[in-house]
Amino acid sequence: MSTPLTLDALRERWVDLVTGRQQISAEPEAYAAGIQSRDDRVDTDLARLDPRQNQVFGDLDLAADPDVTATYDRFERIAVAWATPGSRHHDNEQTLTALVTGLREANRIVYRAGQEPFGNWWTWQIGCPKALSTSMAILHDVLPEADLAAYAAAIDHFLPDPWLNVWGNRPQTGANRVDTCQAVIVRALAVPDPEKIRHAVAGLPETWDTVITHDGFYADGSFIQHGTVPYAGTYGTVWLIGIARIIALLADSDHLPGGLADSLAARVADSFAPWVFNGQLSDAVSGRGVSRYAAQGDVRATALIEAMLLLSRGVSESYADHWRGLCQGWIATNRAYGSDILDGATVTRTALVRELLDSGVAPIDLPTGPRLYAAMDRLTHRGQGWSVTLSMCSPRIAWYECGNGENNLAVQTGQGMTELHLDSDPQQFLDGFWATFDITAPAGTTVDHTPLPPRTEGEWANSMPPAEWAGGTLLAEEALAGQHLVGPGGTGLRARRTWWFQPRGWLSLAADVHTESGAAVSTVVEHRKVVPGTSLIVDGEVVTEATVANPRWAHLAGVGGYIFLAPASLRAGVAERTGSWRDNHHSGPTEGLRRSYATLQLDHTGHETAAWLFLPGVGQAQTAAAAASPGVTILRNDATGQAARSGDTLALNGWAALECDCVAIDRAASLLLRRGDQWELAVSDPTQQAERLEVAVQGRFELAAPDGRVTDEGVTVETSAQQTRLRITTTGRAGSPATITLRPLP
Incomplete structure (x- = not known):
C-alpha cells in the first residue's frame, strides 16, 4: 500500500x-x-x-x-x-x-x-x-x-x-x-x-454537471460563459486546462476522489473536439477572443491540445487513446501549414507534445456529419474535405460579446455567420482574417448597412435580440437550422433564415426581409479571403466588380459553386481590403494589413427573399451543370414557413402552424422527414418554450424503432383513414430533436 x-x-x-x-x-x-x-x-x-x-x-x-x-x-x-x-x-x-x-x-x-x-x-x-x-x-x-x-x-x-x-x-x-x-x-x-x-x-464537479440555464455545460454539449455567450474556445479551454492541472496535481492523493477524471471525459468529446477544424479551435465559440492577435484559432487549439494530453494521463485508456489520436492529427495539420505547436512552447507543453510525437499514435479524424448545439445557437457540419460552422442568436444567446476594449465591432457576427473551413485552404481564418474582413457583413448573414457605433448593444453580452427563435433539427447526415433575425442597433431589421446542411453542401433561404432604417439590406452569400488574382465567375463571365440581375450561378476558384434559386440582384467582386488588429482590439498591432476578398451579396431592394445552394469544392463545369439541375426544390419561402425537398427528404422550418407537402404542424417547429420503406422524422421545438407539438403526416403509420421495436416514449400516435397525427412531448428537450421512425400500415 x-x-x-x-x-x-x-x-x-x-x-x-x-x-x-x-x-x-x-x-x-x-x-x-x-x-x-x-x-x-x-x-x-x-x-x-x-x-x-x-x-x-x-x-x-x-x-x-x-x-x-x-x-x-x-x-x-x-x-x-x-x-x-x-x-x-x-x-x-x-x-x-x-x-x-x-x-x-x-x-x-x-x-x-x-x-x-x-x-x-x-x-x-x-x-x-x-x-x-x-x-x-x-x-x-x-x-x-x-x-x-x-x-x-x-x-x-x-x-x-x-x-x-x-x-x-x-x-x-x-x-x-x-x-x-x-x-x-x-x-x-x-x-x-x-x-x-x-x-x-x-x-469542482459542479462545473461539469449538466445545466439548463446560465453558465456551464448543457446536455447537447453546449458550453456557455457569461450567461449568454458560446465560449468553449476560450473560457472552456481555460476550464479544461485548469481541471487537467488540478487532477495532475492531486492524482493518487487522498484529496482526489476516484473516477473524477473519467466523469468529465465526455465533455471533451461533446464540447471541445467537434469545434476543431484544420487544427484550429473555432471562432464561432470563442467570443471576444477572436479579436486577439496573439490568440487566433491555431493558438487556441494548442491550449486545448495541451489540456487533453495532460488530462489523458488521468483518464481510462479508451479515452486517452482517442484523445491522443485526435491531437496527433491536429498537430500534423498545423505543422503542414507552418504553425508548429512547439514554437515558443512552455516546458510543460513541450514535454507533453514530445511524448505524444514519440509514441507513434496514429492520427484520428472526426466523423463527417452535423452537430446541433441548440442551447447555444450553434451548429457544425463536416463534409468530405470541408466543414462549416453557423453562428446564430436568440432571446437566450447574445448577438456577440465585447468588453475590456475587445471585439467592439463584431455585433453582426451572430446573425447567421458561416465559416467555411476547407482542407485545401487551412489558413482562411488566420493570416489577418479578423483584422481585414468586412466585420459589418460576414459571410452568411443578413445585414442592414446602417453604420453602427462600437459596442452596439453594450458590453458583456447582456443584450439579446427580441426574436422568436433560433434552433434546428438533425437527421442522420443532415441538419436543418433556422433563425428569426432581429438586427442590432435599433435599425428595425427583420428576416427569417433557414440553412439545410447535407453531405454535398447546403441550401440557404432568406424570407420576410425588411428594415425600418431606410438603409440598404443585403444577404451575404460569400465573403472570403482569397489569393490575389483568384477567379470569380458569374454565369460564365469573370467579374472583378459587377451587379448582376437574376444570376443563375457563380463559381469561386478553389472554393466551390453557388446556385441561385430565386430572382435576385447580385453584387459580385474581388477587391483588396485593409485593416489592422487595433481596429477591433484596444492593444492589437497597429500595422495596416492588406488582403484580397471575394464577395457575393444579394441586395434586398425589391426582393424580400433569397435562395441559393452552395456546393463546396466543385469546379466551374459542375457548378453550371448543377444550376441546370440543382436537385432541390423550394416549396415555400415566406414569413410563415421555409421548406424544400431534395430526393426523398423534406426540410421544413415552420414559423407558425402550417401545412406543407405531406405534413402539417400546429406551431413553430423545425422538421426533417425522409421517406423510404420506413419514414424517419426528426422534429424539434426551436422556441424551447412549448410543452408539446403536433405533426400530422399524410398516410397511415405506426411508431417503430429502427430495429423494429415499437416505442412510444414521449410520442403518441393517432391514425385516421388519411393521416397519422403525432403528439410529441418537447418539455425538457431544450431544443434538441425527437427522432421518430414510422412504419407504414396496410
Whole structure:
C-alpha cells in the first residue's frame, strides 16, 4: 500500500508542473528554446522592477486593477524562471532578492488583507490569487513565514470561498470556479490548510454537471460563459486546462476522489473536439477572443491540445487513446501549414507534445456529419474535405460579446455567420482574417448597412435580440437550422433564415426581409479571403466588380459553386481590403494589413427573399451543370414557413402552424422527414418554450424503432383513414430533436 502524499509533496509536484524541472533535468537540450524565450521576458520584467511608494514595476500603475494582475503575473513568471534548471535566473540570488522585495511591496501597496477592491472583481479573485499562490509555492522554502502568512491572508481576504463571487453575491461558475479553486488549493499547499483543499475540490464537479440555464455545460454539449455567450474556445479551454492541472496535481492523493477524471471525459468529446477544424479551435465559440492577435484559432487549439494530453494521463485508456489520436492529427495539420505547436512552447507543453510525437499514435479524424448545439445557437457540419460552422442568436444567446476594449465591432457576427473551413485552404481564418474582413457583413448573414457605433448593444453580452427563435433539427447526415433575425442597433431589421446542411453542401433561404432604417439590406452569400488574382465567375463571365440581375450561378476558384434559386440582384467582386488588429482590439498591432476578398451579396431592394445552394469544392463545369439541375426544390419561402425537398427528404422550418407537402404542424417547429420503406422524422421545438407539438403526416403509420421495436416514449400516435397525427412531448428537450421512425400500415 502506497504512502499518502503529504501537502509538502503535493506542493513540490505543483512546482514540477509549472516549471517542468523534472523533464528539463532528464533532457535539458530539448527545452533550451522554451527556457530562453521565457528568460528573455523575465529579463524585461526585472529591468522594469522599480519599487516606489505606489508602484512596483515602473510601467504598471497599481491604481489600475489590470496592472495589479499584470504585476503578479510578472512575479509568477520570474519565480518560475528562478526555479527552472537551465534558466540564467535559476537559483540566482539577485533574482530572488528582487522577488522577495517586490512581492512584499505589492502586498504593502495593494494586494493585502483589509484592502478594498476596485475595478473588475476578476483581478482580486482570480488574476492575482492564481499568480500569487504559485509564487508562494515556488518560494515556500525561502520566503519568511511572516511573508507567506501575509500573502495567504490577502488571498483569504479577497477569496474567502472559491465557490462564490463574494462581490457579485453569486456562485462562481465554469472556468471561473476552476480558477478560484486552483488558487485556493495552491495557497493551501503553500500555507497548509487541508480543509481549504477539501472544500475547493468538492466545488469542482459542479462545473461539469449538466445545466439548463446560465453558465456551464448543457446536455447537447453546449458550453456557455457569461450567461449568454458560446465560449468553449476560450473560457472552456481555460476550464479544461485548469481541471487537467488540478487532477495532475492531486492524482493518487487522498484529496482526489476516484473516477473524477473519467466523469468529465465526455465533455471533451461533446464540447471541445467537434469545434476543431484544420487544427484550429473555432471562432464561432470563442467570443471576444477572436479579436486577439496573439490568440487566433491555431493558438487556441494548442491550449486545448495541451489540456487533453495532460488530462489523458488521468483518464481510462479508451479515452486517452482517442484523445491522443485526435491531437496527433491536429498537430500534423498545423505543422503542414507552418504553425508548429512547439514554437515558443512552455516546458510543460513541450514535454507533453514530445511524448505524444514519440509514441507513434496514429492520427484520428472526426466523423463527417452535423452537430446541433441548440442551447447555444450553434451548429457544425463536416463534409468530405470541408466543414462549416453557423453562428446564430436568440432571446437566450447574445448577438456577440465585447468588453475590456475587445471585439467592439463584431455585433453582426451572430446573425447567421458561416465559416467555411476547407482542407485545401487551412489558413482562411488566420493570416489577418479578423483584422481585414468586412466585420459589418460576414459571410452568411443578413445585414442592414446602417453604420453602427462600437459596442452596439453594450458590453458583456447582456443584450439579446427580441426574436422568436433560433434552433434546428438533425437527421442522420443532415441538419436543418433556422433563425428569426432581429438586427442590432435599433435599425428595425427583420428576416427569417433557414440553412439545410447535407453531405454535398447546403441550401440557404432568406424570407420576410425588411428594415425600418431606410438603409440598404443585403444577404451575404460569400465573403472570403482569397489569393490575389483568384477567379470569380458569374454565369460564365469573370467579374472583378459587377451587379448582376437574376444570376443563375457563380463559381469561386478553389472554393466551390453557388446556385441561385430565386430572382435576385447580385453584387459580385474581388477587391483588396485593409485593416489592422487595433481596429477591433484596444492593444492589437497597429500595422495596416492588406488582403484580397471575394464577395457575393444579394441586395434586398425589391426582393424580400433569397435562395441559393452552395456546393463546396466543385469546379466551374459542375457548378453550371448543377444550376441546370440543382436537385432541390423550394416549396415555400415566406414569413410563415421555409421548406424544400431534395430526393426523398423534406426540410421544413415552420414559423407558425402550417401545412406543407405531406405534413402539417400546429406551431413553430423545425422538421426533417425522409421517406423510404420506413419514414424517419426528426422534429424539434426551436422556441424551447412549448410543452408539446403536433405533426400530422399524410398516410397511415405506426411508431417503430429502427430495429423494429415499437416505442412510444414521449410520442403518441393517432391514425385516421388519411393521416397519422403525432403528439410529441418537447418539455425538457431544450431544443434538441425527437427522432421518430414510422412504419407504414396496410
